[in-house]
Amino acid sequence: MMTEEIKIFSPATVANVACGFDVLGFCLDTIGDEMVIRKTEEKGIKITKIEGYDLPFEAEKNVAGVSALAMYDALQPDCGFEIEIYKKIKPGSGIGSSSASAAGSVFGMNELLGRPLDKTKLTYYAMKGEVLASQCEHADNLAPAIFGGFTLVKSASPLQILELPTPSDLFATLIHPQIEIKTSESRAILPKEIPLSNAITQWANVGSLVHALHTSDYDLIKDALHDVVIEPYRKQLIPHFDAVKTAALEAGALGCAISGSGPSIFMLSKSEATAKEVEKTIRNVYSTTDILFETYVSKINTEGIRVI
Ligand SMILES: Nc1ncnc2c1ncn2[C@@H]1O[C@H](COP(=O)(O)OP(=O)(O)O)[C@@H](O)[C@H]1O
Numbered sequence: 248m249m250t251e252e253i254k255i256f257s258p259a260t261v262a263n264v265a266c267g268f269d270v271l272g273f274c275l276d277t278i279g280d281e282m283v284i285r286k287t288e289e290k291g292i293k294i295t296k297i298e299g300y301d302l303p304f305e306a307e308k309n310v311a312g313v314s315a316l317a318m319y320d321a322l323q324p325d326c327g328f329e330i331e332i333y334k335k336i337k338p339g340s341g342i343g344s345s346s347a348s349a350a351g352s353v354f355g356m357n358e359l360l361g362r363p364l365d366k367t368k369l370t371y372y373a374m375k376g377e378v379l380a381s382q383c384e385h386a387d388n389l390a391p392a393i394f395g396g397f398t399l400v401k402s403a404s405p406l407q408i409l410e411l412p413t414p415s416d417l418f419a420t421l422i423h424p425q426i427e428i429k430t431s432e433s434r435a436i437l438p439k440e441i442p443l444s445n446a447i448t449q450w451a452n453v454g455s456l457v458h459a460l461h462t463s464d465y466d467l468i469k470d471a472l473h474d475v476v477i478e479p480y481r482k483q484l485i486p487h488f489d490a491v492k493t494a495a496l497e498a499g500a501l502g503c504a505i506s507g508s509g510p511s512i513f514m515l516s517k518s519e520a521t522a523k524e525v526e527k528t529i530r531n532v533y534s535t536t537d538i539l540f541e542t543y544v545s546k547i548n549t550e551g552i553r554v555i
């Protein structure tokens with residue numbers, strides 16, 4: 248019996264980053280799942296353990312299993328794999344719960360097979376799992392989980408990912424109201440067409456944000472972190488979104504927007520001290536309500552998913 252196995256940390260991620268719906272994302276450091284991937288003599292993919300949240304064990308119904316099967320079928324290795332998931336990121340959180348699992352299984356298998364695939368190929372197979380959760384092949388959570396830092400999905404098909412620089416003083420604050428918003432449902436409420444004037448504002452912001460990351464221009468990051476296309480629709484699903492945003496900006500955040508498809512809300516700040524001050528302020532907003540919530544402060548994780 249082979250005993251080769253590894254344990255990995257698969258990070259939470261913030262997709263969209265305000266203006267970059269389905270293309271921009273960044274990787275978090277303090278929040279993530281753990282997974283164990285093990286080689287077996289018996290062929291095939293089995294999910295043998297799930298802790299934390301109630302998720303399907305059938306490989307075809309769990310995003311970790313679907314991405315693993317896609318990679319397994321393509322590579323046809325002469326072994327099988329068992330997957331254990333220690334889920335810390337609540338499903339439907341807006342911080343890439345499904346993508347942490349989809350990325351984790353393919354990353355772990357690739358390590359155990361001697362790294363036959365590059366990061367873009369891993370993202371490609373992970374997307375096959377992500378589609379189960381969101382009913383759409385988007386890579387804006389997977390790319391930062393696998394590459395680390397900030398990423399831009401230049402094209403989903405053929406898959407092309409650009410790694411963007413991370414200014415060293417940038418810190419994220421998050422609030423995660425403990426309600427579930429399914430990505431598939433929050434995509435269904437979006438309009439199919441947008442006014443040209445909004446499109447112009449939005450692509451100017453994406454270009455500005457990319458330039459600001461390259462030049463560590465914090466004022467420009469502040470100017471660019473706006474979303475005139477998606478936020479007006481999705482914010483209605485998130486209790487007290489406007490109050491959190493107002494409080495965060497008053498406390499010094501560079502920007503504040505919906506994380507992925509929500510309900511989590513993220514802020515970016517210049518310095519850890521400001522990010523912590525922002526956390527204190529937004530906790531006050533939710534403390535006056537009866538909604539349970541968690542908050543986090545995290546540096547930007549430039550390494551991404553890793554063996555632990
Ligand atoms: N391993 C998994 N981790 C998280 N969610 C999973 C997993 N496998 C299947 N799912 C399903 O995916 C959905 C959550 O994905 P999604 O709505 O995209 O949330 P998130 O924004 O947190 O990624 C839930 O319906 C959940 O049951």
Ligand SMILES: N[C@@H](CCOP(=O)(O)O)C(=O)O
Binds near residue numbers: 260
């Ligand atoms: N671009 C997607 C991102 C979904 O992120 P998640 O963390 O909510 O899964 C979207 O906005 O629909």
